[in-house]
Amino acid sequence: MAAVWPTFVRNWRVTLRAYPWTYFVGTLATGLLTVGVALLAYRAIGGGRVAASFTAATGGSDYLGYVTVGAAALTFTTRMVLWVAKAQITEYREGTLESQLLTPARRLPYLLGVTLQALTTTVVEVAVLLAAAVALGVRLSVPDPLALVAALAAATVAVLGMSVPLSAVMLAAGEAHITQNTLFTAMALLCGFTFPTGYLPDAARWLGEALPVTWALRVLRAATLPGASVDVPSALAVCLALGAAYLAVGLWILPPAERRALQRSGNA
Amino acid sequence: MSTGIVTTALCKVFPPRRTPWSWRARGTPVAAVSGLSIAIPAGQVTGLLGLNGAGKTTTIRMLSTLLxxxxxxxxxxxxDVVADARAVRRRINVIAGGERMVYSRLTGRENLWYFGQLYDVPRARLRRRVGELLELVGLAAAADTPVERYSRGMRQRLVIARGLVNDPAYLLLDEPTLGLDAPIARELRLLVARLAADGVGVLLTSHYLAEVEQLCRHVHVLDGGRLVAQGSPAQLVAQTDRQHVLVVTVGGSVPAAVEAVRAVSRDTGARLDVDVDEAGRDRLTLRHRDDLAGPVVDAVVRAGGSIVTVAVTPPTLEDAILAMSRATPAGVR
Incomplete structure (x- = not known):
């Protein structure tokens, strides 16, 4: 576990030097637009009312709160996946993957270090997004701190779990954009960020159930929205189990992917 | 337990390339290294030579557990480099030429601190070690400057310091002086010699063959992934039929002197070329395995000629490597 702290510190230093603060403004745009468009649609098209089917599917009628938590969760997920899944392909492109793999440090502590640093910046970004939503008139209840911490931990495990196999795919393919955007599109459709998964066809809904982020989102909503009909302990357990399973698969396929990447660069 | 680095019938075949989103293979498998059996003992510098594509870098990547x-x-x-990869990584390090392998956004000191932590160097020792290494490679004054502001040579010096951060028992050097200024390259050669004297086993690949001749006690020559020769630099030069080139300029035009040199040429089997230099003087060029300067000068003087210039170019390791590579049948490349 010796690599966790140095990797955390390294990424902080790199982030502070590489990105101006305006970069973080840009990262908030997607979440703010999602909330803003939902607000406009709700007021201008929906007349401030929601369908009975929405209330039945979510256990509440607070559409704006639902969308805001979803947008915050989407921002959290995409930002974390971008940091963690792209960590090694970035090393590969910058020519530092070899020097990292030459060391006896294990992959998991390295990835945990990247995840912890990503978590600190992403939590700040999400907090700013939620504050902006509240300023726009969205009402959010004050969550139970314990439930919120459990939900954040579950979401972090879910995102880490999904990011590691994705990192292996990116390295093996030598490509990041198609891979990440495919995952982001699938998550946006399947995980219930902006609408209940009950609206999806059965096959798509089951695909969504297989993603740990779907379960993490349910726990997050249960922690932040009153009346959300979620069995929190079960959702938490499924989220952690799926996250751990994805992580195990990712750690298993990562070394061959790294060798494939090095082989590609050394076979020239 | 055997000591040193030992390879036995080592092979690496790269499969055909595949496009990222398809399993369709392009090209054919490439045997980068074939049946390589070599030893790299501790406490000396061993050379690994060959032309581009000979398999040197692939060998280093296998020895360093990357492939x-x-x-x-x-x-x-x-x-074993596969079964005990993590233990092997603690004992070795790699310094490759070029400017990569370090983080551009970090300073030199931060880079060494980070890599030292990944090698589990104890914190107190690491602080001292980082300072020593920055001094050693001449980067103490730029220690707290981000690497992106370093010159090419400075970055390469930091790569060298990174390769020493874990006090490796074996150091694999892949073109380590590429891009370095002559004084820094000389410092590195002295450092490598000192490390070897202290017991570190060093494997060196370099295009600067004078560097190899100066540092290596034993050299392995690869061609097409196969070992084609090995021995000391002097033995390798002797193995190939390379020749000394002797150029003698004789004062004025003295036919007897030229005839005397022709006689030496006939007696020794040396190839002789006679022409005239810009000043109209006879210039005699002899090619032979041995240095014939003594007998030729003696013959010229005895025949009444005077010597204006004498130049002997001995066969070099470079000549030997080129000759060995040309001698390898195309089928085994």
Whole structure:
């Protein structure tokens, strides 16, 4: 576990030097637009009312709160996946993957270090997004701190779990954009960020159930929205189990992917 | 337990390339290294030479656990590079030419601190070690400057310091002086010699063959992934039929002197070329395995000629490597 702290510190230093603060403004745009468009649609098209089917599917009628938590969760997920899944392909492109793999440090502590640093910046970004939503008139209840911490931990495990196999795919393919955007599109459709998964066809809904982020989102909503009909302990357990399973698969396929990447660069 | 780095029938075959989103292969498998059996002992510098594509870098990547051999074995002090990869990584390090392998956004000191932590160097020792290494490579004054502001030579010096951060028992050097200024390259050569004297086993690949001749006690020559020769630099030069080139300029035009040199040429079997230099003087060029300067000068003087210039170019390791590479049948490349 010796690599966790140095990797955390390294990424902080790199982030502070590489990105101006305006970069973080840009990262908030997607979440703010999602909330803003939902607000406009709700007021201008929906007349401030929601369908009975929405209330039945979510256990509440607070559409704006639902969308805001979803947008915050989407921002959290995409930002974390971008940091963690792209960590090694970035090393590969910058020519530092070899020097990292030459060391006896294990992959998991390295990835945990990247995840912890990503978590600190992403939590700040999400907090700013939620504050902006509240300023726009969205009402959010004050969550139970314990439930919120459990939900954040579950979401972090879910995102880490999904990011590691994705990192292996990116390295093996030598490509990041198609891979990440495919995952982001699938998550946006399947995980219930902006609408209940009950609206999806059965096959798509089951695909969504297989993603740990779907379960993490349910726990997050249960922690932040009153009346959300979620069995929190079960959702938490499924989220952690799926996250751990994805992580195990990712750690298993990562070394061959790294060798494939090095082989590609050394076979020239 | 055997000591040193030992490879036995080591092979690496790269499969055909595949496009990222398809399993369709392009091209054919490439045997980068074939049946390589060599030893790199502790406490000396061993050379690994060959033309581009000979398999040197692939060999280093296998020895450093970055690539897995297709077949055969490689051990470091008895530890297998595949089965005991993590233990092997603690004992070795790699310095490659070029400017990569370090983080541009970090300073030199931060880079060494980070890599030292990944090698589990104890914190108190690491602080001292980082300072020593920055001094050693001449970067103490730029220690707290981000690497992106370093010159090419400075970055390469930091790469060298990174390769020493874990006090490796074996150091694999892949073109380490590429891009370095002459004084820094000389410092590195002295450092490598000192490390070897202190017991570090060094494997060196370099395009600067004078560097290899100066540092290496033993050299392995690869061609097309196969070992084609090995020995000391002097033995390798002797193995190939390379020749000394002797150029003698004789004062004025003295036919007897030229005839005397022709006689030496006939007696020794040396190839003789006679022409005239810009000043109209006879210039005699002899090619032979031995240095014939003594007998030729003696013959010229005895015949009444005077010597204006004498120049002998001995065969070099470079000549030997080129000759060996040309001699390898195309089928085994």
């Amino acid at each position: 897995r051999p297709t077949s055969g074995t490689a051990t470091v002090d008895g530890l």
